[in-house]
Amino acid sequence: MIRLMGRYVLVLGAICLVAAAALAAVFEVTKDPIAASRAAVERQAIQTVLPAFDQVGTAPAPAATGGTRLLALYPAWSSGQFVGAAVKVVDAGGYGGDVTIMVGVDANLKVHAIRLLSHKETPGLGSKLGEPKFAGQFSGLEVPAAGLRVVKDGGSVQAITGATISSRCAARAATAAVQAVRERAAELAAPPAVEPGAAPAAAVAAGQGGAHG
DSSP states (O other), rough: HHHHHHHHHHHHHHHHHHHHHHHHHHHHHHHHHHHHHHHHHHHHHHHHHOOOSEOOOOOOOOOBBBTTEEEEEEEEETTTEEEEEEEEETTTTSSSEEEEEEEEEEEESSEEEEEEEEOOTTTGGGGGSSSHHHHEEEETTTTTOOOOBBGGGGBBOOBBBBBBBHHHHHHHHHHHHHHHHHTTTTHHOOOOOOOOTTTOOTOOOTTTTOOOO
16 A cells, blocks of 8 residues: 555655646747747837837836826827827836736826736736726826826716726726826936947837827
8 A cells, every 4th residue: 555655645745746847848948939038018108108109218116106106108299209108107006906007108297198017906907907998088188286086086987887986996097197297207208328320229129109008
C-alpha cells in the first residue's frame, strides 16, 4: 500500500512538473504578443481622445489623488503647437474595482474625449462607460473647481442607469486628467527638440488623432 501511494505521489509530481513547464512555455510564447496588443490599444486610445497631432511625447505621471492614479501623460503637438494631452487614469472606486480610462484634454484645458480601456464592473453595465451616449457627453466639458460630478451629486454628467458608481469613476478620471494638464500647461507647451531628419518623438500610428470615442 505504501509503495502504491508512493507511485501515486511520483505520478502526480510528474504531472505537476509537466503542467508547470507547459504553462511557463505558453507564458513565454504569449507575453510579447499580449504586450504588443496592449500597446496598440493604448496608441489607438491616444489617437481617439486627442485633436489631430503630428508629434506626441511622454511626461512624468503626477502623484495619485485619493483613489485616482495617473499612470501616464502623453502631450501632443501639431506643427509645434500644443494641442492637448492624453492622460491614462485608473480610478479604484468602481463597483468591482479599478476602472481605467484614457482622457484627452485639449489646449483650452477642456475634456476633448474619453476612452474606456478596462474595468471590472458588472457585465453589461461597465462597458457602457465607453459607449457614445455616455462618453460623448464629456466632449468639450470644462472642469469646475469642485470637479466634474454626476447629476445625482449636483453635477452635469448624466450617469448610466443602474451604474452611478461606475459613472462617478469616469467623472473623477476626467477631473484628475484636466487638473494634471492644467498644472503642467507651461512645461507641456513646447515640443521636445527633434534632430534634423529624425521622426517626431513617439509618433502614434500615422500621427493622426481627433476621433471621438
